[in-house]
Amino acid sequence: MHESAxxxxxxxxxxxELFQAQGYDQTSVEQIARAxxxxxxxxxxxxxGKEDVVFADHEVLLTELRGFLAEGHDDPWxxxxxxxxxxxxxxxxxxxxxxxxYQIVRQVPALREREIITVFRYERLFDEYLRSALPGIDPLxxxxxxxxxxAVHNHVLRRLLRETKKVPVSTLQTALVDVRRRYGVGxxxxxxxxxxxxxxxxxxxxxxxxxxxxxGAELR
Amino acid sequence: MHESAxxxxxxxxxxxELFQAQGYDQTSVEQIARAxxxxxxxxxxxxxGKEDVVFADHEVLLTELRGFLAEGHDDPWxxxxxxxxxxxxxxxxxxxxxxxxYQIVRQVPALREREIITVFRYERLFDEYLRSALPGIDPLxxxxxxxxxxAVHNHVLRRLLRETKKVPVSTLQTALVDVRRRYGVGxxxxxxxxxxxxxxxxxxxxxxxxxxxxxGAELR
Numbered sequence: 001m002h003e004s005a006x007x008x009x010x011x012x013x014x015x016x017e018l019f020q021a022q023g024y025d026q027t028s029v030e031q032i033a034r035a036x037x038x039x040x041x042x043x044x045x046x047x048x049g050k051e052d053v054v055f056a057d058h059e060v061l062l063t064e065l066r067g068f069l070a071e072g073h074d075d076p077w078x079x080x081x082x083x084x085x086x087x088x089x090x091x092x093x094x095x096x097x098x099x100x101x102y103q104i105v106r107q108v109p110a111l112r113e114r115e116i117i118t119v120f121r122y123e124r125l126f127d128e129y130l131r132s133a134l135p136g137i138d139p140l141x142x143x144x145x146x147x148x149x150x151a152v153h154n155h156v157l158r159r160l161l162r163e164t165k166k167v168p169v170s171t172l173q174t175a176l177v178d179v180r181r182r183y184g185v186g187x188x189x190x191x192x193x194x195x196x197x198x199x200x201x202x203x204x205x206x207x208x209x210x211x212x213x214x215x216g217a218e219l220r
Numbered sequence: 221m222h223e224s225a226x227x228x229x230x231x232x233x234x235x236x237e238l239f240q241a242q243g244y245d246q247t248s249v250e251q252i253a254r255a256x257x258x259x260x261x262x263x264x265x266x267x268x269g270k271e272d273v274v275f276a277d278h279e280v281l282l283t284e285l286r287g288f289l290a291e292g293h294d295d296p297w298x299x300x301x302x303x304x305x306x307x308x309x310x311x312x313x314x315x316x317x318x319x320x321x322y323q324i325v326r327q328v329p330a331l332r333e334r335e336i337i338t339v340f341r342y343e344r345l346f347d348e349y350l351r352s353a354l355p356g357i358d359p360l361x362x363x364x365x366x367x368x369x370x371a372v373h374n375h376v377l378r379r380l381l382r383e384t385k386k387v388p389v390s391t392l393q394t395a396l397v398d399v400r401r402r403y404g405v406g407x408x409x410x411x412x413x414x415x416x417x418x419x420x421x422x423x424x425x426x427x428x429x430x431x432x433x434x435x436g437a438e439l440r
Binding site: 113116117120123139140143144146147148150151152154155156175178179181182183197198199200201202203204211212215216219 | 333336337340343359360363364366367368370371372374375376395398399402403417418419420421422423424425428431432435439
């Protein structure tokens, strides 16, 4: 095992425990270091400050995704979706810790803001990747696809963090298939948007609620 | 003319001039107040601090949009797009001041972060509006549409701010028509045929909640 890798996650776990037990603002770096069994200087070698402990996973994930995307992919749209799924899988792997972190972030305005900025870093990474992998792409398509994947990802992730039951990765995958379909970059040839039209015929006397129910059943 | 409204924009203009001439960090509230001909206490009655001067327009715009959306709209998807166009029109009306602000924001990391957070507030406003205007909407559709409109808006706005030539509002409008098409909520989706039978044709990508809304409007 790598000597300097393990303490970092130990520090994160200890910090989250303290934040949850006594509050983020009430917890000092000294207390975290003591609880994790590391020195104050080790803490500051590993993290810039208290805030960085909360977002440590995202730093690692962003670096990993940058590497993953740089590998080169036949289908850049699919690669962005896979990147999103990787982030999701990371948090879904240990939902309890993810939920603990989420509760802390929710309660501290500065952390909420930092989270919004972190989310934007994923969006920008996806945008920049699409533009480099697909020279000549309309920037609007890169920007839009990146924003849509990121927004969908976050919505599904937030469901995982808010609910006590499991939200499987397939929920995200289904949503991402839908995103690709909206951009006409799905996997099967049939789903070009213009072909995909539904014609519904029903008596005018049918209640709207019943039409809705039938259409809903039909479309799902 | 309203007595307290005018000084606010005067203070903003004076502040932006100073920020551009001598740098954001190098400019004090005292200098801004002096240049604008207001007292320090007037400044702090109008703005929370130096940062707020830079984002004053967004606060006004967000409040305006909240009012506009609350008016009630036949087509909520179109209303979100119109909201986006209103913001664009505001900045396109005085591109020089918008460009001055953009240059300042770009140079100061804290302002860049604040901008990302401000952008997110528009996105959340659109998301919440769609959910309230279209009960039963799949939250993923609200989240996605809001994110896509916001991302497209920002991209076109950034072109306006970076380029010296004009970027007409029609550039944004075209991009927003494209967004609506991706969500199957363009203007020409529902068609009624005879008195006794209704034939509805719509893209498969249209959210069921939107089909319901349109059918309901058509049938009543």
